[in-house]
Amino acid sequence: MTKQSAGHLIVESLKRHGVERVFSVPGESYLDVLDGLYNSGIENVVCRQEGGALYMAEAVGKATGEPGVAMVTRGPGASNAFVGVHLAWQDSTPLVLFVGLIPFEHRMKEAFQEFDPYAWFGTQTKRVFVLDEAERASEVVAEAFFAATSGRPGPVVVGLPEDVITEMVDRPVVPRIPVTEGSVSNEEINDLKAAFAKAERPAMLLGGPRWTAEASKQVTAFAEKNGIPVITDWRAADRIPGNSSVNAGEVGYGRTEESLAVLKDADLLLLVGGTLSDVPTESFTVRQNPDDVNWIVNIDASLRQHSGAVTRQILASPVAFGQAVADLDLGEHPDWTSWREPAVEAHRKVSQIPDNTGTNAEGTADMTLVMEEVLKHMPEDTQITFGSGNHTAWGHRYFPNSFYPSQFSVRNGTMGYSVPAAVALSLEDKDRFVFSIAGDGEFLMNSQELATAKQFGAHPLILVMDNSQFGTIRSHQEAHYPGRISGTQLANPDFGVLGEGYGGYGARLDNNDDIERVISEAMKATQEDRIPAVVHVVVDRSKVMPGM
Template identity: 50%
Template sequence: MEPFVTDVLTHTETAPAPTTESAGHAIVRTLEEHGIPRAYVVPGESYLEVLDGLHASSIETIVTRQEGGAAYMAEAEGKLTDLPGIVMVTRGPGAANALVGIHTAWQDSTPVVLFIGLIPRDHRQREAFQEFDIQGWFEKGAKRVFVLDSPERASEITAEALFAARSGRPGPVVVGLPEDLIRERVDVRAIPPIPVATGGVARSDAHALTEALARAEKPLFVTGGSDWTPESSQLLTGWLERQGIAAAAEWRTEGVVSSDSPSYVGPIGYGRPKPTYDLFAETDLVVFIGTVPGDVLTSYIARQGWHLNNFIVSMDSLMRGRSGAVSHQILSKPAAFVRDLVALDIAPRPDWARWTARMREQQLDFAALPVPGTTGPARMDTLMAHLVPLLDDDALVTLGAGEHTNWAHRYFPVRRYPAMVSAGNGSMGYSVPSAVAASLDFPDRQIITIAGDGEFLMNGQELATARQYGATPLIVVMDNAEYGTIRTHQERFHPDRVSGTQLINPDFAAMSTAFGGWGVRIDDESQVAQGVADAIAATKDGRFALIHLIVEQRVQAY
């Protein structure tokens, strides 16, 4: 044992830095050195050594109530920040519950690293307690699947996982941690972060894009994904406005171009009415940045046929998820593309601005707040009419999946990136966990989540996590006592034969109060204005709040 070292200036004795640590502690230290702020966990005996490493670390440990909620929180954090979201769960059942968040991260190209505790190595191939095949479960739905088989590589594999999650097309990475291995001692050594290539606009790309814009009369830029920065968002918005070029947002990724911008012409996706059809019927050049034209978008415009004149800006050379033909790909992340785009010598054309102004006018008409009702059954239109004027300029909305999201896409102002976080794969149960993560990431911003009654109860228990860690979102639960999206499809294919979609719900406002928040139950238009104002006041007082809005049961439309 080394003797204590005496500081000659203060004459105080300090212990020498340790030269070894457990592999589990090495994982935590590497996460710290990469700047990871927090980890979302459901504890398990299979990774106790990692939990012990978190005990005195700078990483905040967010203990959640179910692995699906933990995975959704990490996935939302991967969208909201420039680092991968971190989730830690135990083997078998824990891994199974977390899989839903991994699928979301895969389809939304979100950087997430899932650490899973595994059975001891000498228990393998015996169908031991909670044993499962980590490769078989995850290798088709994750970018990489690592199993730590050498304690000396604990830090290296952690650094590699963080890199893999962010590089190229971002996505989920899974790391298996054998229970016995992570207790073994290893030498302390630093594994620095691996730099991520960002690509950019090559000379040939610049020439092709410049020529295409010179020929175009009605160019349209479509932003998507979550691999953006606030700076690149602002830079692109300014450039589009100077050029007079229109910009639309991919479904559930609004906010790259502010909804206040004269270039913004609306979101594209399910629930979008005539203006979207007009955009794709008339444009003669489409530039997709950070996304590819997937089936939601291309099937939505099938009536007009697909545009052969389009540019795809993506770091995924395979352009996975693409539907339809492509005329040119630029291998670049959004920020690098925008950096190079604004340096190009492109002269604006008056016809660009005229077309953009016409499309913008349609969007403004569509997004104009409705006249609130004063009597009768409560409506989402009235709630949005009262909620939107009370929002801060940098308010952020999170969404799960269902028809309740349509009102946010139509009315919610998205002014400062990131402004909207949702699950592009249509995953239900995302609303509350994503709102908790957003509130922890941005404690000074106003966080709103809009949930349906069916969707809310899939992860509503994470209100306990909100209470434990001081998250203060406002949760709106639209209660029509049914799975509304499926009911809509049902009415289309099997009218008047309601089957498998009806619900009986609890008092969600009372549930919110029981979890330590504030809640109000609203079933009449006359109650909406005061209920919304009181709910926002509760969040500003440091509590999460929930509005239980009971609406008429019918096939919802707007």
């Protein structure tokens, strides 16, 4: 074997694991890895801030099921990256973060930008590695990818001391370690059929990681064939098509009362992929009875994050479960029509654009009408991104989620995700239409990644909903401290001009008459001119949610 540096061996190992793109902010602490990326065939997407780089990598992890890869430097770079690590941890997203470190011999002297990777990241990652032996470079990459994808996926951090990665080694590239999907036994299938046979109010709750497009189709087919109402976890609405005959809506923030009733009143709940965490259970107040019948299909043997009874666990991923039940006929069972239809009908109704959106204040545009115009023209394979805030309700309510994966958001409630996630998805498939709904506060947290979009050829459409406030917190203030608004009001720039400044299309919408023209121009810019587009939608600040 020809000798090469440990840093170059890391890059060769990434290629062996099928990595096509990494997201980075450069630093002198990992120069040898950057040199290894030169002419490697792996695209190095240079981002403008580490938080944006991590959000991009996390979106790739959600989209592909393979670890998104990010690279940052020590100290300040690592601290900026932490927000994306926390997101990947709570959202169960496979991610591998490489962090350059100080030289080995400088440790424990408070050297320039020194920090302890184990102390910083140990509670929010599946594993933390520090490459102290150059010979283990490829082995550590393989172990990091395995840890990130196996069981319940999550983030892994690999520390790279700048002197260790320049050492010359003659070790081979270690192949990827296979990850099991688990399995569903015949006994488990028979027992599940028996449980459904006596259930009068069964339901399925879909969510969590380890889904594929095929698994979504197979689990949907099982539910539709047998008439089982399906609810989805918060920000997991794309696990089943929005127009499915058994889709009973999403639980969590913004849910309908009918969807919540399905979760609350089911005498048999089959969870696939996810768990009962605080959000679907209304802060651990719903479905917490020890006598509740909960069958849980989850590849995580520890059921981390689950609260409530566990009647039976099937140790399998949605992939393995989908393969086992796609053609399964449950046979004779009670008629579930009257139990299923109220929630299904409520979901259909709330997902439709209303005929009358009411009036809005002068100098503003109606966000519901803007969404309606986008939906008219978008292709079937469109993907949507949004971060956190009341503005996301327009995506939750009206985006059709006709396939998996189509909805990209954050279960940990982080802001600033919408733009970098849209950039990453546009880079993953440059022929796909990607659009994002960003709040005015959230947009400015990572709007600089539009420069990354222009540089690397991403072309998403970004709708910036401007109500000149942190709307979610304002709503909480009105509820708990009425009339005492503090720390939530914003003075904003012209976001359309900002979009033009980054080399894209930009426009300002402050009336309903211009909606059709502006959205048409924006979609042409993204689809034909292949440039990012920013539409600044000035909205009535009293309309904090659709229908309000």
